Amino acid sequence: MWTIYLKELLELTRDRKTLIFTILIPIFAMPLIFGGFAYVSSNMFKSAKTAEMRYALFGKDHSPGLSARFAQQHNLREVPLASETEIRRAIGDDSIKFAVVIPPHFEEALQQHQQAKVTLHYNSASTVDVTQQRVRDIIDTYNASLREGALSALNLSPAQLAFALHPIVLDKQSTANEREQMGAIVGGMLPYLLLMVCLTAAMYPAIDLGAGEKERGTLETLLLAPVPRSAIVLAKFLVLFTVGMTSAVLMVGSMGALLAIFGSSLEGHMAIMVRSIGLPDLAMVTLMLVPTAAIFASLLLSISIYAKSYKEAAGMITPLMLFVILPTVAAMLPGVELNWMWAMVPLTNVSLAMKELVKGTMDYRMFGVILASTTVIAGALLMLCRWWFNRESVLFRN
Numbered sequence: 001m002w003t004i005y006l007k008e009l010l011e012l013t014r015d016r017k018t019l020i021f022t023i024l025i026p027i028f029a030m031p032l033i034f035g036g037f038a039y040v041s042s043n044m045f046k047s048a049k050t051a052e053m054r055y056a057l058f059g060k061d062h063s064p065g066l067s068a069r070f071a072q073q074h075n076l077r078e079v080p081l082a083s084e085t086e087i088r089r090a091i092g093d094d095s096i097k098f099a100v101v102i103p104p105h106f107e108e109a110l111q112q113h114q115q116a117k118v119t120l121h122y123n124s125a126s127t128v129d130v131t132q133q134r135v136r137d138i139i140d141t142y143n144a145s146l147r148e149g150a151l152s153a154l155n156l157s158p159a160q161l162a163f164a165l166h167p168i169v170l171d172k173q174s175t176a177n178e179r180e181q182m183g184a185i186v187g188g189m190l191p192y193l194l195l196m197v198c199l200t201a202a203m204y205p206a207i208d209l210g211a212g213e214k215e216r217g218t219l220e221t222l223l224l225a226p227v228p229r230s231a232i233v234l235a236k237f238l239v240l241f242t243v244g245m246t247s248a249v250l251m252v253g254s255m256g257a258l259l260a261i262f263g264s265s266l267e268g269h270m271a272i273m274v275r276s277i278g279l280p281d282l283a284m285v286t287l288m289l290v291p292t293a294a295i296f297a298s299l300l301l302s303i304s305i306y307a308k309s310y311k312e313a314a315g316m317i318t319p320l321m322l323f324v325i326l327p328t329v330a331a332m333l334p335g336v337e338l339n340w341m342w343a344m345v346p347l348t349n350v351s352l353a354m355k356e357l358v359k360g361t362m363d364y365r366m367f368g369v370i371l372a373s374t375t376v377i378a379g380a381l382l383m384l385c386r387w388w389f390n391r392e393s394v395l396f397r398n
Helices: 002-013 016-050 064-072 084-092 106-111 130-152 158-165 178-216 219-223 229-265 268-276 279-306 310-317 320-330 348-359 364-389
Strands: 053-058 076-078 098-101 119-122
Touching (some): 002 178, 002 229, 016 229, 053 064, 064 076, 064 130, 084 098, 084 119, 098 130, 130 158, 178 219, 178 229, 178 279, 178 310, 178 348, 229 279, 279 310, 279 320, 279 364, 320 348, 348 364
Antiparallel strands (some): 098 119
16 A cells, blocks of 8 residues: 555656645745735725825815815815716716715705705725725714814813713723734634645646546556555545645645744734744644545545546536535634534534634634544545445446
8 A cells, every 4th residue: 555655646746737736836825925915905905095086076165164174185186177067977087086066055054053965976886995985084074073163162061072972982892802803804714725725736636646547547557456445545545635734734834934934024913813823723723634634635536536537537626626615615704603513514614613723712622523523524535435446337437
């Protein structure tokens, strides 16, 4: 068995594609891609909130005070338009980002203590609605000044004025520490990345070990060797398991090294979370990957053995990614927390366990149950793969 294992492993190391998916992507590509994405998206979001916006304002004479509020914003620049009919065209060709229309009798309504309304024209087809937020901030500030002005005319004391403006103040005291708050965000993405790397790294070797051998005509020669078929299956399984685990472990180590090097430059809750994650947490995340990698190896090998050709195997394995993505993404949905029910759902339980480990709130009883149940599933799938390999109708399917 070990001779076959070493032979297959040696052949895979000569394959450039396998080396790329197993070593280069986990060590360099994935951490750099997602680290770079986080850095770029953070900077873009900050710049979007402070970038200069061009706008048009109609009805300035109807409310000089509100018009002055917009004019005082250093990151807003007014662009004159001939009429309100040009608003849609100007927003469409990006001449302006938004337009505010102040109706007639605006000030009269305010002086009579009646609610007044302004109209905001903008393109709301944006993931992060920065435009509306910036306009809302200006309106809210002006609203606050109007309320204070109206109430100050009543000669109220500062305490009475505070009561009139905000009768009830919500004092938020979160029971979650900084690590839990950031871990809930980061911990949702980490399992997805690790499981996908573990799966994709073993995909191409799996196709080669099963369908590839059929195409090359070397499977028959291997079956004639004085080795039990169960040993052949186990050797191929261990190769895929080794490849998947190696990729996942390398990615964990790479991201850990990246955080160790650049973690000191982080600020806020993210820095606290990074400093709180220790080697035991990373070790348990890695331990959780062991039966998961075994599940992937068994499934991939079973599909590859069944396929008649390399092309058919690739087509059959691709949908498997959906069955991995869906339960993993389910762990990121609102309201999905680790409990005894979710602890029994394959892959979702692993994702939730990793999330809890990153947050530092892992219930170690559930950790043991998840590890045991995932190991049982991996063992059952390996037995199924062994039975599958012993069927002549599967190996030599016409």
